[in-house]
Amino acid sequence: MRDTVIGTLAPLGIALGVALLALVVVEVVHRILLRAGRRSRFVTELANRSHRPVQWVVVLCSVYYAVRAYAGQTSWRHAFLHADQLIIIGAVAWLAAALLVVGEELALSRFRTDVPDNRTARRVHTQVVMSRRVTVAVVAVLAAAVMLMTIPEARLLGTSVLASAGFAGIIAGLAAQSVLRNVFAGLQLAFSDAVRLGDVVIVEDEWGRVQEITLTYVVVHVWDDRRLILPTSYFTDRPFQNWTRTESALLGAVMFDVDWWLPVPEMREELRRTLESTDLWDGRVSVLQVVEATGPAMQIRALVSASDAPKLWDLRCFVREHLVSWLRDAHPAALPRVRAEVTSAMPLHATLTGQTVTTDSDSRVFSHSADGRARAEAFTGPEP
Template sequence: MQRYLWTIVAVLAAAAIALLVVEVVHRVIRRLGRRSLLMTELTQHAHRSFQVAATVLAVQFAVRFSTGYAVGTEWRQVLLHILVLTVIATAAWLVAALLVVAEDTALARFRVDVPDNRHARRVRTQVVMLRRLTIAVIVVLTVGVMLMTFPAVRGIGAGVLTSAGVVGVVAALAAQSLLGNVFAGLQLAFSDAVRLDDVVVVEGEWGRIEELTLSYVVVQIWDDRRLILPTSYFTSTPFQNWTRTEAAVLGTAEFDVDWSVPVQAMREELRRLVESSELWDGRVCVLQVTDATGGTIKVRALVSAANAGSLWDLRCLVREHLVAWVRDHRPTAMPRMRAEVGDAGSDLAWQWVQPRRPVRRLGDGDVPDDARIFGGSDDGDARSEAFVGPDEPVEARR
């Protein structure tokens, strides 16, 4: 009984000393690291794991040196084995906490709340994927080391290793889909094909990459729905990434109007509208006639915005305003099917309505910037150099 009491006292003393030392170290690091992000992260995220690991290790040493080797052999071995398993688990917890601290410190250098955050989102995606992978590896290694402390497991280890090739093949075939998603997740993280907060169009849905894991990707749809896809989808299926190089994007609004529409007046109205809106980023404002068949012409307004959300609102604003403008100021330009009966001079009132205000006429060879996509401005010239190919660009639906 005296030896048991001595063991209990030794364990309590060791635990108290360990807790005291950890607390002193914690306070010193917190005081010295007030201006250091790394020290602050250590005190916040690694304190608890360090405290538990140090306490368990101190208790193990107290039990080992206070019980001796000849007294109470059976219960001593069981207790020490349990303490060894606990030390392994707490050490893995501490290592994982230190890795998380290092990753959080690295992420703090890259801000995502700035307009040009493409590089920061790329680094954040890679770090998050590495964090998930490293934690999974730590858990697997910890379980393996804990199992190897059992003599029975060590005894069958040789037999397991001899059949490792067959087992590996069977496991690879059984987990083919899972492993494919894991490798696809790593490929996405380091190929820069898609990043967190990227705006994408998948399965006909427009949304934002909300979460990217080793096995699946969560896309937040614009109406707050969540589309969950396996990571292998993004490596095997074409998809649209609107923010692959930058957040600024272009969008269109198309109108079917009558041949009598004054295109230049409509172009000037579009320019006036976007210049008065905070949604426009000042890059592109173009209005062109892209088709003229079936008794109507198709007028397309191309505008730009700083991000996909602003572009959506801007496109809706352009549609609403120009529809109202055609209805109120150019009613004869509204699309209609008609059969003409009258003189060819178009002198009848229903055949022609004079515009309410004069339209500015352009000189010979004078083409306004708002009538060109691939030219007429610095941005248009750069786009013309980038898109060298067919004489007529492919129509974009978005």
């Protein structure tokens, strides 16, 4: 009995000792990599991301081979080795996913998005993030299939997962058509360059910036700090505005309704002085035109430009406020007004400018003079 207990515990003790030794080796290598990678972001990221999964893989493999070598033909040997083998497969998949994340960080570090012209960087970020998510999902599916293949009763199922992807895809498509539709739409967005991380878009009449793109949904950060969650298929099925697809610089319009008395060249010069007084303007476009001249007022459009959408919004508000103040102070007669019937003989220009014009009361047909009153009394209206 004693020999049986010793024969059972001895392999476990050996496996435990091997596991502790493997942990010490992994920890030493980890610290060496951290010290050597002080000047290398890639080495530091690799050491930190892969430290935990490497511990599991090394320890589990050490225990596996120790038990296999020293356990002999004990009753628990086969079940223990099989369980250890399953965990090793999961740990290897974890390590592969960690290495994919390290590769993603290395690729993204070469493309900065905090620079004015970041269209290429945002496209690369979108594609790398989406590719990493797809590959991680593939690694997880492969790991599950390999686990199934280690079980004799489920080996046929595991082989089917690997060899019958088309049949499984048909079944999954029938069971979750909308999910797969969004997944394929997410892949299409990642590589079609229709929308990228950081793009300024108009969706559902909301202005916002694309914050996150996954395989199934897109998060739009709206200007008032709300988050608009949309399925990825929305961007492939419906029209939307992308303000930064080719570049971040934009044009914006400010509209004014003014009276016809406004001297347009003076307002054009004032627009130029206003733009030159602020750093929101990028110096590209300063145009003021009369775009409509019908009815009681004429419509003027001021076209301005800025380096990105937030600056353009602030610039439009700044121009609108400044030119409204200038119109009120410099040309009050040009403010929008509703014209009514003019009942006096005073010229319209004199009425607007406040000039006094004297008229001869006898020049009117029915005046308050003696002749005028006589004519009024004799007037009986037009003849039938």
